[in-house]
Amino acid sequence: MGAQLFTNARIVTPAEDFMGSVEVENGIITAVEKDKIYQSGIDLKGQWLIPGCIDIHTDYLEKELYPRPSAAFPLPFALHFSDARAAACGITTVFSAVSFSDNEGKNRSFADAIALCQQIDAVRSQMLVRHYLHARIDPNSDTILNYLDDMAKLESLYLVVYNDHIPGTRQYTIEQQVEMRMKSMNLTEAEARRLLLDKVEALSHINHRAAIQKAFEHRCILGSHDDTTVDHVIEGKAYGATLSEMPTTLQAARKAKAEDMWVCLGAPNYYRGGSHCGNLSSLDAIDEDLVDIFCSDYHFPTMLGAVVKMMENGILPSKAINMVSLNPARLLKFDKELGSIEVGKKADIVTFSSKQQVAVVSMAMVGGVVKYSADYNHQVSALAAESNPQPFAAELI
Structure with a gap:
């Protein structure tokens, strides 16, 4: 060359x-x-x-796999276009998020999630950009214990986050989730509320963060997803998390920074001027200098789109660019290269x-x-x- x-x-x-x-x-x-x-x-x-942008969390591959909930496409087809779109959006390193959860309504089982990741492992060297896996692991699931060994063998798995699914504790309140269940499952308000409260009771007694930490702490970066309270941040840090990903409140973001954790928010949040679901606005977080990293979350073009808007809003180009390149590289310990x-x-x-x-x-x-x-x-x-x-x-x- x-x-x-x-x-x-x-x-x-x-x-x-x-x-x-x-x-x-x-x-x-x-x-x-x-x-x-x-x-x-x-x-x-x-x-x-x-x-090149380093995207530590994207759900974009899911959009190619399932452009409609009942319309599935094969991984080679979906990954081909996800990869091409990443390159066209200036993203040269991509961490595709895969969920490992018992949460109802998800498109795949734990075994299916492992199989998907294994397929990505098999083809990642043929892609245009660098591809890694970001595992969103539900610590309130007993099922996950059966899959930790298989997950640890995944070549491209390098980022693992605790993704708590106890209703009403993080991204959505109980009232919001009652409404969502009524619509998605055609339930009455009483039925939806009882379903959720029963789930809270069952899941509150399960916490496998220690097992997840033991399985991955020496080979992966650990993080905590959707921190909403100070206690959420403290718990994540206690189990090895160095990343607070998508904190939903200023209080959680402030605590993460005080604990010397990296704080990541979604670039669509900044580009659109706020969270699409009413959580912490990145504009407010930026005002307090609480944001270290922006990821694409669910929309590749906003990685550089957010950079353009930050510069237009008076943020120095070096600071804006670092949020989508050097800072994620430092979190991942890729920054020597x-x-x-x-x-x-x-x-x-x-x-x-x-x-x-x-x-x-x-x-x-x-x-x-x-x-x-x-x-x-x-x-x-x-x-x-x-x-x-x-x-x-x-x-x-």
Whole structure:
């Protein structure tokens, strides 16, 4: 793989942004030159040049697998398009969330979830971007104890979060869940309430966080999902969690920061100006400097969309970009190789321009190889030819 020179770019490093040039050779960033513009190389005409986004939590694969609740598609088909869309949105590392829960209404059993993860393991090396698994484990389920050994064998499993499903304790109140059950299960209010209260009674006596921690603490990053109270954060930290993912209240986010945990919120929350289900607004959390990481949650385009809006709202480009690249890399302990535009790091690079609060991605490079390119308004002519890209989407087995 020969040397590649990107010039006349607005480069974002961990601490600053500037016009300049970046050189890549053999998949590694070999030079980052401030205020130096070349006549040769690929002229990016002032576009942003940033590290590829690292998405620590996305449910997007589920949308490709089940675009409608009763319409299922095979994994190779779904993963192909999930992978391609990630690259087109400037995401070069993806953690697809898979739920391991007895929660009613989910699309797959524990055994099915294991099988899905094993299939992802088998094809991840053929994908355009880097793929990992994010396990959302219900600690209030006895069933999970039968699957921890199989889960520990998954090659791509690297992030595990405690995803409590006791009704009324986290994301949704009992009243909200009563209403949801009435609609989804065609129950009366009394029937829905009794169902939920019986579930609270049964699940409150089950807590397998210790077993989950023992199974994964030496090979995975641990986190806690939907922390709502200070006690939730304390419990997660006690069982090895270093991440508070989607805290639903300011109190929980404040406590997580006080406990030196990483705080992650969904980028759609910021882009839309608030939570779609009435929980903590990332705008309020940002105002108190409580957010370290943004993930795509359920919508890939908002990763860079949120970056564009943050910069428009006066947040420094380096800080905004770090929230979708270097900070997640640090959480994951990937930061020696990924997460920033620095000499010696792998060339996971994205270039884009912004228009009408949209990040228009022109190139996504993974390990020095262009995995996605688009010639918007002739901004990056000849980019694909000079960089010897792979086909747009890999064939899956």
